[in-house]
């Protein structure tokens with residue numbers, strides 16, 4: 001059985017019927033407001049911006065890694081250059097000493113000769129190491145340049161997305177403002193007791209507290225009412241408040257409210 005609560009309080013006959021018409025207008029506005037809020041929460045730009053920001057974070061982290069690896073190689077390169085310069089001046093010093101000590105014991109000359117040979121060998125090793133470092137640096141330089149381009153591209157994309165997100169949000173905010181103003185007027189036209197009942201149902205039933213009875217179907221739960229129940233509802237005085245026996249929402253028959261679908 002439908003729960004009949006009688007005509008809207010403080011109104012009778014045509015006034016009660018118009019109270020139900022106002023209730024439907026209020027429901028339509030609340031539905032529109034919920035849809036706008038949902039649209040604002042699920043703007044594709046927001047998700048896209050989050051993805052771009054995440055990608056940008058990844059690029060920035062990778063830049064830091066590559067730059068650190070590159071700095072490490074550059075430090076090793078600098079250290080090798082210092083060692084090479086030291087070895088080279090040591091070799092020159094020995095050569096000068098050998099030249100000055102042409103008459104020295106051959107044992108001393110042999111020792112100096114041996115050190116020069118070792119220094120030359122060491123210089124060759126360092127030269128190889130420097131070439132290896134240069135080879136290792138090259139891909140890092142290439143990656144760093146690519147990452148820098150990628151970062152610029154993502155920053156520009158984030159900026160564009162941020163702008164269009166703000167613009168889409170602004171548009172929805174304006175619509176919400178208009179609908180909010182209309183809702184205040186619509187709510188004022190619904191008797192307080194009916195509005196409280198509607199608000200309680202709406203809170204409990206996913207935002208829909210009032211529904212149209214279209215044919216024999218409830219516009220809230222979309223289930224069909226028994227033909228006898230529909231007949232009974234249509235025979236009630238205009239403005240009688242009935243609820244759907246299946247979902248509990250306030251049911252407003254299409255005839256008698258002046259409301260057209």
Ligand SMILES: [Zn+2]
Pocket residue numbers: 218219220221222223244245246247248249
């Ligand atoms: Zn229903």
